[in-house]
Amino acid sequence: xxxxxxxxxxxxxxxxxxxxxxxxxxxxxxxxxxxxxxxxxxxxxxxxxxxxxxxxxxxxxxxxxxxxxxxxxxxxxxxxxxxxxxxxxxxxxxxxxxxxxxxxxxxxxxxxxxxxxxxxxxxxxxxxxxxxxxxxxxxxxxxxxxxxxxxxxxxxxxxxxxxxxxxxxxxxxxxxxxxxxxxxxxxxxxxxxxxxxxxxxxxxxxxxxxxxxxxxxxxxxxxxxxxxxxxxxxxxxxxxxxxxxxxxxxxxxxxxxxxxxxxxxxxxxxxxxxxxxxxxxxxxxxxxxxxxxxxxxxxxxxxxxxxxxxxxxxxxxxxxxxxxxxxxxxxxxxxxxxxxxxxxxxxxxxxxxxxxxxxxxxxxxxxxxxxxxxxxxxxxx
Numbered sequence: 078x079x080x081x082x083x084x085x086x087x088x089x090x091x092x093x094x095x096x097x098x099x100x101x102x103x104x105x106x107x108x109x110x111x112x113x114x115x116x117x118x119x120x121x122x123x124x125x126x127x128x129x130x131x132x133x134x135x136x137x138x139x140x141x142x143x144x145x146x147x148x149x150x151x152x153x154x155x156x157x158x159x160x161x162x163x164x165x166x167x168x169x170x171x172x173x174x175x176x177x178x179x180x181x182x183x184x185x186x187x188x189x190x191x192x193x194x195x196x197x198x199x200x201x202x203x204x205x206x207x208x209x210x211x212x213x214x215x216x217x218x219x220x221x222x223x224x225x226x227x228x229x230x231x232x233x234x235x236x237x238x239x240x241x242x243x244x245x246x247x248x249x250x251x252x253x254x255x256x257x258x259x260x261x262x263x264x265x266x267x268x269x270x271x272x273x274x275x276x277x278x279x280x281x282x283x284x285x286x287x288x289x290x291x292x293x294x295x296x297x298x299x300x301x302x303x304x305x306x307x308x309x310x311x312x313x314x315x316x317x318x319x320x321x322x323x324x325x326x327x328x329x330x331x332x333x334x335x336x337x338x339x340x341x342x343x344x345x346x347x348x349x350x351x352x353x354x355x356x357x358x359x360x361x362x363x364x365x366x367x368x369x370x371x372x373x374x375x376x377x378x379x380x381x382x383x384x385x386x387x388x389x390x391x392x393x394x395x396x397x398x399x400x401x402x403x404x405x406x407x408x409x410x411x412x413x414x415x416x417x418x419x420x421x422x423x424x425x426x427x428x429x430x431x432x433x434x435x436x437x438x439x440x441x442x443x444x445x446x447x448x449x450x451x452x453x454x455x456x457x458x
Contacts, residue, residue, distance in 0.1 A: 235274045239458075243269035247428055247455030258290035263451045265428075275311040280304065285449055301327040301449075309343050317343040319357050321380075323400070330447070331440045333366040335410065337402050339380040351388045357381065363404050369440050378404035392420035409437040421454075428453040 250262040268280040287299035303325045311317035320340040326333070341359015348354075361380040366373050385397040396418075401411040415431045432449040439445040 240270055240272045241268075241458055242271075243267070243458070245426070245455045245457035247453035249451060249453040253290075260286075260288045260290055262286040263453060265430075265453060265455070275317070276308070277311070278306075278308045280306045285451070297328070299329065301325075301330075311343070314348070315345045319343045319359070321357075321382075323402075331368060331436065331438070331443045333368045336364045337380065338362045339402075341380075353386050354384070356383050361402055361404075363402060363408075365408065367440065374406060374408070376404035376406045376408065378402060394418050407437060411435050418455075424457050426455050426457055428455050 245267045247265045249264070251259075252261075253259045263283070263285045265283040266281070268282075270278040282304045283302070285299055285301045286297075288297045289295045303323075305321065305323045307319060307321040309317050309319040318340070319342075321338070323335075323337040323339075325335040339359050339361035341357060343355065343357045345353065345355045358381050359379070361378045362375070363378055364373070364375050380400070380402045382401075383397075383399045386394065387396075388394045394417075396414070396416045398414045399411070400413075401409065403409045411433075412435070413433045417429045418426050420426050428451075430449070430451045430453065432451075433446065434448075435446045437445070
């Protein structure tokens with residue numbers, strides 16, 4: 078632009094010098110022509126200046142900004158996509174590691190969204206949707222909390238990482254010498270085996286021995302062993318089937334032994350994060366042998382149990398079990414077990430137990446109700 082103005086100036090000076098060499102009239106005509114030419118050059122210069130300004134404005138227009146923004150957005154979308162795919166891989170990895178899950182509350186909606194993200198090579202996910210996917214995949218919430226209308230998929234066969242969790246072994250007793258010499262032992266084992274989520278197995282065994290060591294004393298006063306095994310299969314979180322076998326051998330009781338088989342319906346009546354109440358009900362078959370007469374009986378009947386658990390702290394719990402078995406021969410037996418447990422150190426727990434055993438019939442000289450109070454130090458897994 079500056080070069081063009083310089084050329085115009087030089088041409089003007091040459092023309093002016095030429096004008097002085099001609100006549101005044103011709104000089105006037107020549108001056109007007111050159112003045113018009115100068116004005117045309119001036120307009121041309123202004124047009125060039127406008128072109129330059131327009132080019133500068135085009136360089137500063139949002140086109141490049143929009144293009145750059147689109148590129149940045151594409152990078153952000155790709156980053157979010159990678160995060161979601163990584164999250165999905167983590168979820169699948171946890172499933173392959175056999176992490177214990179709740180089979181009764183798996184949200185199909187969340188699973189569909191994650192599958193869609195995994196299968197799509199290019200998938201735009203908003204920030205809120207990405208957070209929602211991650212949040213739902215990390216939390217297994219109870220049915221109805223996230224969405225009342227959500228579909229529920231039942232996946233009953235999920236392997237449990239620690240199938241023996243809850244198993245414990247306890248031992249207690251005392252030895253007294255002197256004027257009140259006596260020996261007392263008590264032991265118990267609570268074995269729990271849950272290989273997959275819907276299948277639960279428990280075996281509870283207890284032994285109680287009490288002997289009077291005084292000269293002329295009564296000798297053995299208590300020698301009692303009991304084992305109760307139960308297996309159950311849960312159709313969902315509230316309903317299932319059970320089968321149980323209960324064996325009782327008390328050398329000083331009315332019966333030499335009692336053996337009861339039962340199967341039937343299992344129902345969870347109440348459940349919270351730290352409390353549960355369930356019951357079982359079904360027919361039973363009881364074999365018994367009376368100590369005095371040696372009479373053997375095999376009777377049909379019905380059995381009902383109620384089990385209550387309250388974990389009031391992370392290290393303390395209370396359990397209450399009630400069992401009653403009715404037979405057609407009018408020989409009803411019942412038992413209650415109350416257990417208070419608290420953690421002493423790591424896997425060592427202190428158990429305080431109170432048991433009541435009763436029967437609707439007893440031979441002469443025998444009481445129909447017996448109680449046992451025990452203190453036990455147990456090791457739990």
